[in-house]
Amino acid sequence: MNAISVQNIQKAFGGNVALKDVSFEIPKGEIFGFLGPSGSGKTTLLKILTAQLEATGGHAAVMEMPSGMMQKTAQKRRFGILTDNSGLYERLSIEENLDVFRRLYDLPKSSIDQVLHFVNLNADRKKRVNVLSKGMRQRVTLACAIIHEPELLFLDEPTSALDPVNTAHIHKGLRYLNERGTTIFLTTHDMTEAETLCERVAILHKGEIRAIGAPDELKKVHRDGTLTVELTSGEKERLSMNEDSATAIAGWMSRGQIDRMYTNELSLGDIFIKLTGSELV
Amino acid sequence: MNVSLKRIQAIFIKDYKEFSRNYAVSIMILFPIAFALLYRSEAGDQAAIYAFIMNFSLAMLTSFVQACLIAEEKERNTLRSLMMTPASMLDVLIGKSALVFLISAAVLAFSTYLFGYETSNVMLLTAALGISILLYTAIGTICGLYSKTLLEASLSVFPVLIIFTAGPFALVFEEQYPFLEVLRYLPSSQLSELLVAMEIGAAAGELATPLIIITVWAVVLTVISFILYKKRLMDQ
Numbered sequence: 001m002n003a004i005s006v007q008n009i010q011k012a013f014g015g016n017v018a019l020k021d022v023s024f025e026i027p028k029g030e031i032f033g034f035l036g037p038s039g040s041g042k043t044t045l046l047k048i049l050t051a052q053l054e055a056t057g058g059h060a061a062v063m064e065m066p067s068g069m070m071q072k073t074a075q076k077r078r079f080g081i082l083t084d085n086s087g088l089y090e091r092l093s094i095e096e097n098l099d100v101f102r103r104l105y106d107l108p109k110s111s112i113d114q115v116l117h118f119v120n121l122n123a124d125r126k127k128r129v130n131v132l133s134k135g136m137r138q139r140v141t142l143a144c145a146i147i148h149e150p151e152l153l154f155l156d157e158p159t160s161a162l163d164p165v166n167t168a169h170i171h172k173g174l175r176y177l178n179e180r181g182t183t184i185f186l187t188t189h190d191m192t193e194a195e196t197l198c199e200r201v202a203i204l205h206k207g208e209i210r211a212i213g214a215p216d217e218l219k220k221v222h223r224d225g226t227l228t229v230e231l232t233s234g235e236k237e238r239l240s241m242n243e244d245s246a247t248a249i250a251g252w253m254s255r256g257q258i259d260r261m262y263t264n265e266l267s268l269g270d271i272f273i274k275l276t277g278s279e280l281v
Numbered sequence: 282m283n284v285s286l287k288r289i290q291a292i293f294i295k296d297y298k299e300f301s302r303n304y305a306v307s308i309m310i311l312f313p314i315a316f317a318l319l320y321r322s323e324a325g326d327q328a329a330i331y332a333f334i335m336n337f338s339l340a341m342l343t344s345f346v347q348a349c350l351i352a353e354e355k356e357r358n359t360l361r362s363l364m365m366t367p368a369s370m371l372d373v374l375i376g377k378s379a380l381v382f383l384i385s386a387a388v389l390a391f392s393t394y395l396f397g398y399e400t401s402n403v404m405l406l407t408a409a410l411g412i413s414i415l416l417y418t419a420i421g422t423i424c425g426l427y428s429k430t431l432l433e434a435s436l437s438v439f440p441v442l443i444i445f446t447a448g449p450f451a452l453v454f455e456e457q458y459p460f461l462e463v464l465r466y467l468p469s470s471q472l473s474e475l476l477v478a479m480e481i482g483a484a485a486g487e488l489a490t491p492l493i494i495i496t497v498w499a500v501v502l503t504v505i506s507f508i509l510y511k512k513r514l515m516d517q
Contacts, residue, residue, distance in 0.1 A: 050365065053516045071514060073283045073367045081365050087358030089295065091302040096295075103291030104366040144362070 003028045003152050003183035004049060009058035011044050018044045019207045026185065031178050033198035034187040035272060041207040042187040043083065046154055050081055063152060077105065080150035082158055086141045090130040094121055094140050097129060098147060105148040115143045118173045120166060134161040142170065146177065153177065155186045159193060171197055191268045205276040219265040222274060230259045283369040292368065292376025296350060300380060306349045310388050313338035317392035328480040331398045332473035335410065338392060340442040343385040343417035344424065345435065350377060351425025352434030364514055374510060378418045385414045402479055409475055409492055416468055416499035422506040426513055445469040468498045
């Protein structure tokens with residue numbers, strides 16, 4: 001069963017084409033990463049999937065319903081969303097902000113304690129939002145998006161304003177949510193985040209998907225077919241994968257001269273640059 | 282349409298907390314009270330002066346506060362966050378309007394008491410003011426939804442304040458400028474006419490017409506505010 005199914009989605013704003021025939025499927029329970037630079041169409045697609053924007057063409061289904069149905073109350077309970085536009089009530093405390101969402105989702109009071117633990121903000125629950133740092137606000141916004149433990153979670157740059165310790169804490173929490181059945185659709189610029197968190201990623205550039213697959217698969221597909229041997233003498237040898245190289249390696253091994261040896265794979269960032277000619281910023 | 286009292290209550294409580302901590306907006310409750318105290322000892326046409334205080338208060342308190350509450354949610358993107366929760370359009374609009382309605386009703390009642398306005402038909406006065414609060418709340422919602430920022434919203438209320446408050450007074454030039462007759466159909470003019478008619482003990486038919494016109498305004502503007510809200514659910 002697919003959590004998200006997108007078939008030939010197109011979106012144009014006047015003469016500007018934002019999405020060109022984008023198609024992909026995300027099975028239930030997956031963490032899927034959408035990679036792309038600013039303006040590549042990530043947020044446009046996210047808005048179409050959450051019924052905030054109408055597509056010009058194609059079909060998108062979320063939880064096996066047309067994406068336009070996501071504005072229905074029953075459907076809205078099934079997903080959570082965090083975008084860079086998600087706002088908080090500045091004059092209310094962290095706890096009061098969460099209490100608004102708790103009441104809207106008709107949840108018990110204990111859900112606030114659980115989600116505050118999840119985002120590591122229990123000690124700061126009484127602080128007003130207008131005195132919080134950017135990273136803390138990001139964590140409160142995330143808490144508001146997940147307080148109801150949604151079946152499907154849309155996250156737009158969830159850790160962009162966080163330090164490494166809190167990023168690791170959030171990643172751990174997202175994996176926990178995923179283990180409990182939440183499908184996660186994540187857009188990110190952070191290649192490490194995509195590699196460590198996502199089962200599959202898609203690379204979007206100028207409204208088109210340039211590659212899709214598991215990070216390891218993409219690396220295999222785009223590897224350059226060479227390996228590097230580091231010798232105990234400190235020399236590095238870059239070899240093609242052929243019979244001559246095998247003979248050379250066997251010789252070094254018999255003499256105990258190999259320090260370490262590895263295939264030369266591109267990182268996700270390198271793959272993105274290779275496919276699009278653009279740097280991820 | 283999906284309506285939930287729990288969700289309405291959640292929005293109401295949230296708005297109450299925000300309103301009580303936002304002094305730039307909550308100070309507006311003092312205007313009707315100050316006007317009532319200022320004009321209480323004025324001699325002359327009591328109904329006309331009272332109508333002016335009510336019309337001014339409805340624009341300055343009801344419309345202004347509602348426009349600010351909505352515009353602030355838009356400016357800070359919390360309205361979109363609210364739209365993404367199970368809260369339906371009616372939950373949000375009723376929840377947000379309920380606070381402004383109750384504050385307006387309490388402040389107008391207190392101002393009426395301070396001014397010392399007396400009427401033999403309390404029911405009719407209550408109905409006229411109640412419907413007027415709904416109407417001015419809808420105007421505030423429209424101003425708030427059209428504005429991108431809080432500042433824009435507070436400025437957008439001023440044309441409403443000028444036209445609706447000054448409209449009944451401009452009718453004295455009606456004979457010189459016949460086109461001004463159109464101002465007679467403003468809800469503020471109708472409220473003035475109703476209060477004057479009540480004072481002179483007019484027949485039921487004469488009392489019903491202004492009330493019907495105010496109700497038509499309230500229904501039309503409420504429908505427009507709903508349509509506009511629905512449009513704001515989607516990006517263009």
